[in-house]
Amino acid sequence: MTVMFPWMRRGIPRRCRCLLHSAVQLLCCAFAVFIFALLFILFFRAILIQHRLDVELGARPEETKDLVDEARSMERAERLAGALKIPTISYKTDQQETQAFHTLHDYLQKSFPIIHSHPAVKREIVNELSLLYTVHGTKSGNIPYLLASHLDVVPVNEKGWAHPPFGGFIANNTYIYGRGAIDDKGGVLGILEALEYLLEQGYRPHRTFFIAFGHDEEVSGKRGAQEIAKLLQQRGIKELDFVLDEGFPVSDELIPGTSRPVAMVGVSEKGTATVELSVTGTPGHSSFPPAESAIGILAAALARLEHNPLPSMFGYGPEKNMFEYIAPHVSSFYKTVYSNLWFFGKMMEYKMESQPITNAFVRTTTAITLFHGGVKENIVPPSATAVVNFRIHPAQTVNEVVDYTRNIIADPRVQLKIKRSRESHPVSPHGPHSVQYQMVSTSIRQIFRQAIVVPAVFIANTDTRWYLNFTTNLYRFLPTMVKLSDVPRYHGNNERISVEHFHQAVNFYYRVMKNADLLILNGHTTRPFAAEL
Numbered sequence: 001m002t003v004m005f006p007w008m009r010r011g012i013p014r015r016c017r018c019l020l021h022s023a024v025q026l027l028c029c030a031f032a033v034f035i036f037a038l039l040f041i042l043f044f045r046a047i048l049i050q051h052r053l054d055v056e057l058g059a060r061p062e063e064t065k066d067l068v069d070e071a072r073s074m075e076r077a078e079r080l081a082g083a084l085k086i087p088t089i090s091y092k093t094d095q096q097e098t099q100a101f102h103t104l105h106d107y108l109q110k111s112f113p114i115i116h117s118h119p120a121v122k123r124e125i126v127n128e129l130s131l132l133y134t135v136h137g138t139k140s141g142n143i144p145y146l147l148a149s150h151l152d153v154v155p156v157n158e159k160g161w162a163h164p165p166f167g168g169f170i171a172n173n174t175y176i177y178g179r180g181a182i183d184d185k186g187g188v189l190g191i192l193e194a195l196e197y198l199l200e201q202g203y204r205p206h207r208t209f210f211i212a213f214g215h216d217e218e219v220s221g222k223r224g225a226q227e228i229a230k231l232l233q234q235r236g237i238k239e240l241d242f243v244l245d246e247g248f249p250v251s252d253e254l255i256p257g258t259s260r261p262v263a264m265v266g267v268s269e270k271g272t273a274t275v276e277l278s279v280t281g282t283p284g285h286s287s288f289p290p291a292e293s294a295i296g297i298l299a300a301a302l303a304r305l306e307h308n309p310l311p312s313m314f315g316y317g318p319e320k321n322m323f324e325y326i327a328p329h330v331s332s333f334y335k336t337v338y339s340n341l342w343f344f345g346k347m348m349e350y351k352m353e354s355q356p357i358t359n360a361f362v363r364t365t366t367a368i369t370l371f372h373g374g375v376k377e378n379i380v381p382p383s384a385t386a387v388v389n390f391r392i393h394p395a396q397t398v399n400e401v402v403d404y405t406r407n408i409i410a411d412p413r414v415q416l417k418i419k420r421s422r423e424s425h426p427v428s429p430h431g432p433h434s435v436q437y438q439m440v441s442t443s444i445r446q447i448f449r450q451a452i453v454v455p456a457v458f459i460a461n462t463d464t465r466w467y468l469n470f471t472t473n474l475y476r477f478l479p480t481m482v483k484l485s486d487v488p489r490y491h492g493n494n495e496r497i498s499v500e501h502f503h504q505a506v507n508f509y510y511r512v513m514k515n516a517d518l519l520i521l522n523g524h525t526t527r528p529f530a531a532e533l
């Protein structure tokens, strides 16, 4: 049976029919060749990238037996629970639960007797509430490194908690509940537990390192990490080998194409701008109000901002790299997609925009965080103010964000004032030649055996900003597992960490302390001008 195409109908002269038929056949062939070539290019690129990264990053590290003993993990969980009972809350800069910080200092001193009596360890209180530990290495002349976490926590909304936020409750011997469990007392206690164990085993770290626990990270770090940084500078510390601070946790169920957990190491962090919007009106009696009130004008401006988010910058920043690193570990379909964001970028962008946590990766985010207006129910408001907090994608600048905001609001009655701002951080080295990044990556993979380690841009901010002058190697990573359903626990209700995950955190820091010493062997940590420590 022959197929009858429209151009083969009898009304058309035979010669024309033949010509049209051949032309259509040619077009079909060309289209097939084009699709084939495209698929070939996409797939070839995926293979090429996979090969390059395989060569660069090598195989998984050997399993190590040199770990912290698991038998005492419940004891360690209880020590963390004890720290969670102490409400070291930061409300604003210089508005904190000051006494609680002193209580926490004493608690740490009592809980880690080896650290606090060891001749190689010096503990200092900086600016009354922060802590700086110097662990003196046995080999001088190496550039020191710095591990950071913070002692303060954000306030709580007690009503929403299943267990008291400052109760230090361990549910079914499984989950340690409390404000700060993941952000960031898990980090503080994780580092100290690792060091206590290391020293208890009689190990003396070869290289000097610092442990910096700021007391006001949740309100900027000006009084804590900034003062610690100044002190280091005054002591002649010009360079740090690397800084490892809080950051992304290891997460599963988040990356399509793999069931393996993904450990994103923050090699940069988004910029930030806090902008105050204000409108002034004329106060008067509410029985004869003006057509538009200060509150109404401001509310309309804010609604315009929320309805017009900044455009997606997906593919214009370092996030492209992150997907290329994931590509070798996912199914063939996703391998092709992640290796060819130049082609599939729009599709990925659409998917990422569908959830707040992934949306934060693709654009500058707009969060209206404060609103004040009005004095009494029967007074026309004299003014209204709101605060908008932007987290700026690395492909944009503070000025671009402010200009965009002005254009969207498009109302001269709304005044804009930049309260605080900072550009995104430079991207830290994360290739095969960055021994510091590779050391962090190896330490992660020694503990989270299945994890895919990838560089990423941290979507929030950390104390690392205060250490930018000391090194280009700043890494942001939180060594614990978080599921998608756990993400709202950050600064939210029912913050918790499991006993097992806390044990992994301790083990991660233990491996870092051991692995960082190995870098000395390769002569990576000395400079002719390294301070004699």
Ligand SMILES: CCCCCCCC/C=C\CCCCCCCC(=O)N[C@@H](Cc1ccc(O)cc1)C(=O)O
Pocket: 183, 217, 218, 219, 220, 246, 247, 248, 249, 251, 254, 255, 357, 358, 361, 460, 461, 462, 482, 487, 490
């Ligand atoms: C493909 C995408 C996969 C997505 C996977 C994401 C999983 C990540 C889960 C959670 C990330 C949550 C990040 C929490 C940040 C904690 C650090 C923090 O709270 N920092 C404060 C610092 C700050 C900055 C400025 C201030 O005025 C005060 C405090 C922050 O707000 O950024």
Ligand SMILES: [Zn+2]
Pocket: 150, 183, 184, 217, 246
């Ligand atoms: Zn934090």
Ligand SMILES: [Zn+2]
Pocket: 154, 183, 218, 491
């Ligand atoms: Zn926080």
